Amino acid sequence: MRFGINMLLWTTRVTDEHAPQLEFVRACGFDGVELPIFHGEPRDYAALGRRLDAIGLQRTCSSGLAPEHDPIHEDSAVRRAAVDRLRWAIDCAHAAGSQVLCGPLHSAFKVFRGRGPDDD
Template sequence: MKIGMCMFLWTTSVSKKHEALLKDIKATGFDGVEIPVFAGAPDDYKRLGEMLDRIGLERTAVTAMGDPAMNLISPDAATRKAGIDYMKWAID
């Protein structure tokens, strides 16, 4: 079994400034971290992945869509499209 730490405990945007914390998480014995995905560009997450690889932490991701303007089951086509666009962005 592998054990991970959810980074929501500290932030909704993990970056280089969290490197010392991530190293501490690894040193404590955790196998990986759960990364919040709410903003940024694919390159931001690529750099984060490279840092996690150097540290030796695996990762999963979490995101959410609480904004009614992105409701995937809305009767409004534009609202559904906004939700689909967000999901595509998060997957990228």
């Protein structure tokens, strides 16, 4: 069994300034961290992945979707934006060296339609 901690405890965007927290997490005996993916570019996550490798921390990633990236929205342009956003999140997670991307990815966060899926 491995133990990890979600970096949302400290921030919504893990950067170099969080190196002390990452070192602390490892010193506490955690095996890895869950990285929130809400901001940045794949190159930012690649650099973060190298830092985690140097510290000896494994990683998973989590993300979510805003209303403008809702994959079940009535508007096909919004649904296409959701696909683009998910591709971006996948690219960031891959760049970080994560094997996992999780989160509420089925619909926009806190948006409830009150109906089932349609034929589209």
